[in-house]
Amino acid sequence: MAxxxxxxVARAFSEMAELLxxxxxxxxxxxxxxxxARVIVNLPExxxxxxxxxxxxxxxxxxxxxxxxxKQILRRGTFDDLEALRAQLPAGLRELVxxxxxxxxxxxxxxxxxxxxxxxxxxxxARSGLLAQLPRFGVDRIHAVLREIEAFKNRFGKAPLVEAxxxxxxxxxxxxxxxxxxxxxxxxxxxxxxxxxxxxVLAAADDPRPVVERFRSMGGVxxxxxxxxxxxxxxxxxxxxxxxxxxxxxxxGAGLHAFSGSKEHVRALRARARRFGLHVSEHGVSTRADGRxxxxxxxxxxxxxxxxxxxxxxxLRESLGEMEAAEAGRLPELVRAEDLRxxxxxxxxASDGSGTAREMARAAIExxxxxxxxxxxxxxxxxxxxLDERRLAAQRxxxxxxxxxxxxxxxLAGCEVDVLAxxxxxxxxxxxxxxxxxxxxxxxxxxMDAEEMTARxxxxxxxxxxxxxxHPTGRRLGRRDPYPIDLERVFDVARRLGVAVEANGDPYRMxxxxxxxxxxxxxxxxxxxxxxSHSPAHLxxxxxxxxxxxxxxxxxxxxxxxxxxxELRDFRAGRLxxxxxxxxxxxxxxxxxxxxxxxxxxxxxxxxxLRASPLADELRERLRVYLESGEDAELDAALRELAxxxxxxxxxxxxxx
DNA sequence: GCCGTTTTCGGCCCGACTGTTTTCAGTCG
Numbered sequence: 015m016a017x018x019x020x021x022x023v024a025r026a027f028s029e030m031a032e033l034l035x036x037x038x039x040x041x042x043x044x045x046x047x048x049x050x051a052r053v054i055v056n057l058p059e060x061x062x063x064x065x066x067x068x069x070x071x072x073x074x075x076x077x078x079x080x081x082x083x084x085k086q087i088l089r090r091g092t093f094d095d096l097e098a099l100r101a102q103l104p105a106g107l108r109e110l111v112x113x114x115x116x117x118x119x120x121x122x123x124x125x126x127x128x129x130x131x132x133x134x135x136x137x138x139x140a141r142s143g144l145l146a147q148l149p150r151f152g153v154d155r156i157h158a159v160l161r162e163i164e165a166f167k168n169r170f171g172k173a174p175l176v177e178a179x180x181x182x183x184x185x186x187x188x189x190x191x192x193x194x195x196x197x198x199x200x201x202x203x204x205x206x207x208x209x210x211x212x213x214x215v216l217a218a219a220d221d222p223r224p225v226v227e228r229f230r231s232m233g234g235v236x237x238x239x240x241x242x243x244x245x246x247x248x249x250x251x252x253x254x255x256x257x258x259x260x261x262x263x264x265x266x267g268a269g270l271h272a273f274s275g276s277k278e279h280v281r282a283l284r285a286r287a288r289r290f291g292l293h294v295s296e297h298g299v300s301t302r303a304d305g306r307x308x309x310x311x312x313x314x315x316x317x318x319x320x321x322x323x324x325x326x327x328x329x330l331r332e333s334l335g336e337m338e339a340a341e342a343g344r345l346p347e348l349v350r351a352e353d354l355r356x357x358x359x360x361x362x363x364a365s366d367g368s369g370t371a372r373e374m375a376r377a378a379i380e381x382x383x384x385x386x387x388x389x390x391x392x393x394x395x396x397x398x399x400x401l402d403e404r405r406l407a408a409q410r411x412x413x414x415x416x417x418x419x420x421x422x423x424x425x426l427a428g429c430e431v432d433v434l435a436x437x438x439x440x441x442x443x444x445x446x447x448x449x450x451x452x453x454x455x456x457x458x459x460x461x462m463d464a465e466e467m468t469a470r471x472x473x474x475x476x477x478x479x480x481x482x483x484x485h486p487t488g489r490r491l492g493r494r495d496p497y498p499i500d501l502e503r504v505f506d507v508a509r510r511l512g513v514a515v516e517a518n519g520d521p522y523r524m525x526x527x528x529x530x531x532x533x534x535x536x537x538x539x540x541x542x543x544x545x546x547s548h549s550p551a552h553l554x555x556x557x558x559x560x561x562x563x564x565x566x567x568x569x570x571x572x573x574x575x576x577x578x579x580x581e582l583r584d585f586r587a588g589r590l591x592x593x594x595x596x597x598x599x600x601x602x603x604x605x606x607x608x609x610x611x612x613x614x615x616x617x618x619x620x621x622x623x624l625r626a627s628p629l630a631d632e633l634r635e636r637l638r639v640y641l642e643s644g645e646d647a648e649l650d651a652a653l654r655e656l657a658x659x660x661x662x663x664x665x666x667x668x669x670x671x
Numbered sequence: 672g673c674c675g676t677t678t679t680c681g682g683c684c685c686g687a688c689t690g691t692t693t694t695c696a697g698t699c700g
Contacts, residue, residue, distance in 0.1 A: 042683050046672035077673050115689090117698050150691050158689090201700080214700080240699095242688060247699090257700075272685085277700070284684040289676065295685055 017062040019498075020054050020529075023087050026096055027051035027080075032108045033099040035118035036125075049278065049333075050080050056334050056529055058536035060502050062088055067631055074335070106131040113162050114239075114255075115155075123148055137163050161237075165249060173254055174491040175561065176521035178203050178210035185215055185232065185256065192228035194219045196266055200259070200273040205328045206561035208524045209491060213256040216273055222260035229258045265298055268311025271318075272296035278333035279326075286321045286337065294320065329564040348564040349543065351556060353576045356385035359430065359453050359484060359516065360547035364409055365390035366398035368549040371409075371416055375423055377550035385579040387426035387451040388413060392440040394432050395457055401429065403445035410448070424579045426450035430484055435459040437473030439480070446479040447595060451586065453516065455484030456497070464498035471499065472507050478593030481586050482514040482542050482574075485525040493522070501530060505537035512589040512645065514574045517566075519545035519552075519559035531566025538636075538646075540574040540585075620652035629667060637664045 031047035053075040054061055061084060064070035071081050086093035103125070110121045110133065124130040127148065130139050138144075140159050145151050173181070179199070186197040194217040198204065201214030219225045222244040229246050230238055239247035244260045261269035272280060272295060287294040293302050298310040299320040311317050315325045323340045327348065330336040339345045361367035362374055369377070371388055378386045388409070391400035401409065410427035417425040428451035432440035439446065439454060446452060454474050462470065474480060486504065487496035508515060515534050518525050523546065526534065534541050543559040545552055563573065570576045574585065623633055640646045640653075641664055653660035 040672090043672055045683080050672075075673070079672055115698070119697060150696070152691060155690060212700085240688065245687075247688095259700090273700070275700075277684090280700095281684050285682095288684080293685085297686085 017060060018088060018091065020057050020061050022091075023061050023084060024051040024054040026087050026092060027054065027083070029108065030093075030096045030099065032111060032118075033096075033103050036103055036107050036111065036122050037099065038119070038122060049075055052278065052332075053334070054084075056332070056532070058532050063502060067635075069631065074338070104131040106133075109133060110136060113159070113166055115158055115162055120148075133163060133166060165253075168253065172209040172211045172492065173213075173252070174521055175203070175206060175208055175210055175524070176558065178213055178254075181234075181250070181252070181254070181256075182213055182215055184234075185213075185229070188228050188232045189215070189217050189225050189258075192219075192224045193221065194225045194260070195263060198270060200270070201257075201275055204270075204274045205276065205331060206565060208527060208562065211255075213250075213254055214273060215256060215258045216269055217258065217260045218263045218266045218269070219260050220262070225260050226258065229256075259296075261296060264310040264312050265296060266312060267314035267316055268294075268298045269296045270314045271311070274328050274331065276332050279331035279336070282333050282337050283317070283321060283323075286323075290321055292320060327564070329561070330567070332565075346567045346569050349560065349568050349570045349573050349576065351560060352382075353570045353573070354383070354543060354556060355578065356383045356387070356424075356575050357544050357547065357553055357556070358387040358426070358428070358451055358482065358542050358575055358582075359389050359518070359544040360386070360553070361390050361398075361430070362388055364405070365395075365400055366548060371413060371425070373550045374547065374553070375416060375420055375425065377553050379420070379423055381553055383423065385424035385426060385582070387428040387453075389428040389430040389451065389453050391457075392429055392431040394434065394440045400432070400440075403442060406441075406445055407448070426579075426582070428452060430455055431480075432457055433471060433474040435470065437470040439474055439477055443477075443479065443595070446477075447590070449479075450583070451482075452480050453482045453484040454480040456488055460488060460494075460497045462497065464500050467497055468500040468503050471504055475504070475507050475511055475513050478511065478589060478595050480513055481589075482516050483508065484516050485518045485520075485523050485546070486515050486530065487525050487527070489523065489525050489527075491522045491524065496525070501533060502537070505534060505539045508539045509537055509639070511593070512585065514540040514542045514585075517541050517543050517559040517563045517568075519543070519547075519555040519557070521555060521558045524558050524562050526562055526566070528562050528565035531563050531568050533566075535566060535568055535572050541568060541572055542574050544575065620648060621655050624652060624656060624663075624667065634668060637668050640664055641668070 027047050028051040031044045031051065034044040034047060053073060057064060061070060065084060070076055083093040107121050107125055110116055111118055124136065128139055128144055130136050140156050145156050182199045182203060189197050196218035198216045199214065200216040201212065203210050203214060217225055226241060226244065226246050230241060230248060234250050235248045236251045237249045239249055239255065245258060247255065247257045249255055259269060259273050284294045291302050293300045294317060298307055299317065300307045309316050309320055318325050324345060326336050326340050326345065357378060360374055362369060362371045375386060391398040393400045393402040406429060413425040413427050417423065428449055429441065430453040433454050433456045434440055475483065486501065487499060489496035515526060517531055531541060541563060543556060543563055545555045545559065547553050623630060636646065636649060640649050650660050653663045656663050
């Protein structure tokens, strides 16, 4: 049996947390389980592997109790005290807590007094008047429960980031008209999560009343949920909930911070403030001793500065190590749109795109790109008018002509070749080796288990012709779950062969996701940030790939298409050479070793790590891989600083440790 | 359950709103 995924392991801890909250007792214990679940979902490697390598217990938030439970879960899929709690409380109660207005305490009472365990039973209890017997349950509250049950029944669920951003943009326009001087998305939307539940909108205004009033009465509002003097909550016709908070401009930064979340990040920052004798809220910073306000928080930077931290961008605010990194001065310099030199996955009207190669190229030039890979579908994807070898050859000639004509953009003749069900590629080697860039993707036959799917993708990579694995999990946001696949095994092979993985900017894919990007970073697999464009306008969708990449802590040097085109060609040629595949070098291309030296600072750190004793586990593994494959320019450079023969040094270090 | 500038026990973010009650518990973000 394949090892359980991090998501599956985390699910057990989430369930434990929810059941504990319902059972009652120390609420901090329940929260601790929630925290553990989050930490596990976001681990950079599989929990199974980290357990075996001893890195799990070093992870902040993972204590002895969790170690013990993880071992049980990996063995039997569950752990003892979860089973005990399941025996006490029916599963349906967890569903009930998800209804707005019902918390764990109310649900507990419902169960203890009336044995209510499902939404249907709750509805009955509300209609029969049973609920009125509970303390603090009046007629209004019962009606609120019934309305919420109605909303629950036809809840549309979460919206992909792209849709949520569009909705908030419309709302922002309304609020500005009503006098808001600043408007910003808040919550998970500002942190650029892939799927957005509630839409959070933040605004600054001298007088909040007209802004709140406009929010409640604007078009698209189905029902008002609640409102106050400077906040309001509505249900939109789309089924989504939208929440507004309005602050005075002098507290704008404090408000932004408080309502951008994540809850865990905000909580951690406030706990830190407490240690400084300070009190942080949306009203600014004050002293705990006498409540004197020391900073209203006009700018968000001031909130961080108050607790002696540099500004942390919203994408990182997940309480997954950003506070510690900020404290140590090691916040990542996240990759930005302006770092990208080209796009390596797009379609033209030759297959299922709507723009010609020329139109796509012009759009790329407008974005300031240096290169573009045209990667139409391959032949077996007939629904997308996929290209066969003959048509690909004709397209390559066309691209050469176009490149000469435009003069400002290098055009790579590529293909998004299908990974067939048996893991072979949908084009013959004769066609594959004449291409400049090959993206391999799974488009059909998703009904495989993780073992089969992983073997299929690995086989495709091992042909040696693949430069980048396209949308590695196949998810479609809100439509199709990712197919089961062991990403670690895929990354392991990708690193060994020198294959990149894609962070896809299709806003309904965003695949890899943030955790996947972080995992790629950990496995030192280069990531390509591209768009899978099907029209010229789509090239701007890089923002969605960037969202995943930035949330995954990726920096410029982790991303392949921040490099000059010569390095991309080198990346491909190097692998083809190593794999013993015939390399045809286009006469105009000079393969020069232009690989940038690792930045001196990074190399210095690495040299220090190599001098440390004992060597870190991760570094030992890296040395092993280096000795096997001879690859790892960064490590190589660091080793050369220790002695002239890097291989000998690596060998000695491994032997000595 | 986890953690440590109050460090192996005691504390764990904070404010606003709702519905109810008449001073506050529960919920939410």
